[in-house]
Amino acid sequence: MNALRWWWGILLTFALLGIARVFLPLPFMNEVVIFSIYAMGCNFLIGRVGYISFGQPAYLAFGAYACAFYLFYFGTNPYVGILVGVLGGLIVSLLIGPLFVRLRSDYFAMVNLALAVIVFYLTQKVLVGITHGDNGLWFLTRISSTPLLDLTIPSHFFIFSLLLAALVWAFYKYLDDSIYGACCLATKINENKLQFLGYHNFSIRLLAFVIANSTTALAGAMYAVYLGFVSPEMASPSRAADPVIVTILGGVGTLFGPIVGAIAYTGMKDVISKLIGNWELFIGFLLVFIMLVADKGIWGSLAPVLEKWLFRRKSPDSRGHD
């Protein structure tokens, strides 16, 4: 019963996204889907491990630049490019993860933000020779067409990213339900007790760190392929909180949160930028408002209502309280 429900949820969500594509502009939909993948990693870190990372743009940039280097200097196949991007993120997080996951959660948040700024400088000023600094790398025309799903065509790209998002989403759902997901949650709540049970905090956190940041790198690589262009702007510190905002907007730790958050955030960004043009002012106050008043987020507040409405015909105890 329970299994059926979340499968229905995933199908319904992605069917809705597919249908929405008919009514909404394609660039917007692509943005939403990539953004939701971006936020999924962050959501996992915050919701399951209790690590708030302000450095996600850094991992996004790692993925994007790894992919861009491949497509700019070496090959032309976008699928390989995305794979290279994910591998890049994986390797970087494996390298720095052991140092980072030893930190207390407040230091973790700060060090990650510092990392994002450093990556920004790195791509903008230090490695100008290979990143071309603020001019960025342009490789849209180098990306080759592939049979079946041709990623150079936006509508094909949308189908591809939608499938990929569903896959990532199902993967996180699987993690949540596994013993490992329970361990993650346990490190968040009480790290000492978990060690008494014979689990190793360090490796649990490291794995979570690597998984989440590889997901972020995947989103970065998808941006690179979709835009055919990368620039240091990706790791800009002013965008450091974007994935955190999306996660909180959607509802921390909920499965649908990242998708709902990404839709709301991207939608607002489009509308607000056109209406008042002062996006920072709006998002800043929105963030403070959410933190003070509604820290469950959109999905977190909506879910209980929806659930009540959907299941009101059944008796409450058949659902099982968790």
Place this chain on the structure above:
Amino acid sequence: MITPQLLISGVIFGLSIGSIYFLLAIGLSLCFGLMRIISLDQLLYYSIGANITYSVNLLSGNMWWGVLAGMAVAALASFAVERVIFLRIYARDPTFSMITSFGILIGGIGIIKYFWGVVPRPVEVPTLLQVSIFGTEVPVYRLIVIAIAAVVYIGIWLFLHRTIVGKAIRAAIEDVEHVEGLGINVSRLFTLTFIIAGALSGLAGGLHAPLIMVDPTMGLEMLAFVFMVVIIGGLGSIKGTLVSALVIGQVVSLGSIIYAPMAQMAPFVIMLLVLLIKPTGLYGSPVFKR
């Protein structure tokens, strides 16, 4: 080639940059030590200080009035923010306050953009005098910045060790509940500390204004450096903040003489090394109460 002249002016430059870092980081560090919040909005008060300095300097022609006005406005802004927002989140996790204060910072940048626009603006240096130190011409203004930071450090030390309110703050850094148990209203100490932190950030902004360009996002550019200073020194430690601010100042200054990109990369590498040896920074306490 590195000449003695270059070295001396590099050291002075580094000291003045370190002074700015110190003035900014001390607020963040104090707020964490006492209230257990990560107050990113200090960087907003820094930007406010700089922008007010720019405007007042333009109107009155005297930068020092601008710095004073900048401090005052920054103190007022921090007072309002503390009363309206932070009061509600003290009991929660430090990372919670970090997200909230990031919202304040971004929102504040929006407000600054609204009033001052996005174009970077220069502020005149109040004195173009140079003095000779060991045969090297050094701008007096940089020396003044260093002196002000030194006075602030001594002032804070005296405040914390010689006044009863300062002693209460030191006691509350150790244990808030025990201070309340004695009958002292801790939330007043919180407000006072936050205003002091905001005013010092405003001072940092005002003093930094003639040395760089003033624009709305200048706070974000300082963010990483202030973070690295606080992390290397250890959150909540005043002495640690001073030491690491001076070290980072020198690294940025002397590093850029040797190889320009070093200025940005070296502090980060130092931070990683320090964290590798001691995950809570040089002077940070390993225990974490509340």
Place this chain on the structure above:
Amino acid sequence: MSREILSVKGLNAAYGEAKVLFDIDMSVNTGQIVACVGRNGAGKTTLLKSIAGFLKPTSGSVTADNTLLSGMKSYDVAKFGVKYIPQDKKVFFDLTVRENLELGSYATKDYNWDQVIAYFPKLRLLMERKAGHLSGGERQMLMIGRAILGRPKVLLIDEPTEGLAPGIVAQLKSTFREISLKTSLLIVEQNLPLVCAIADKVYAVKDGRIVAELGDKESISVAACERYL
């Protein structure tokens, strides 16, 4: 004549969903030493914290000297003269003994340290020492000394003798008697012989309820206390 100085009526307290205290009624008179005994986890510390305003009771009232304390902020309760001394013996380690006492004076505007020295002569010699370098007994002296500044009406002391050497416990015993002439004491204590030696009234607490009240000197004995544990 002794009169009621602290009175607790129908007090209920909870940590979130978990109820800890159930309908507590108790009273302390002037000049009295009242003890709460009970096993670990019975809710004794919670009781003291609720009286001192660190924990908001879900219902019930706490009055001291005809003034309603429940609903007051903890520092106002302390200022009014009901002071809580926690179990952890955490003086401010980074401050000297003198500075610790100064803070007590600052809150109450009572700068008469002679009364403290009269109870704890040893503190006079330790004035400039950092409190972090004191022994356990000296810390407890400092905590109590710092709290009696401002002549509080009631001191709430949580496990004062826990972890202290027997000689110091004996010393504290006589000091408690002296203090109680001016300030009533409500003590949570595990050391039953000590309780029986000094207490004028004993409440036995079990699972968040008061299960017995031994109200006169004759009925208080170790055996009587143990019956309710």
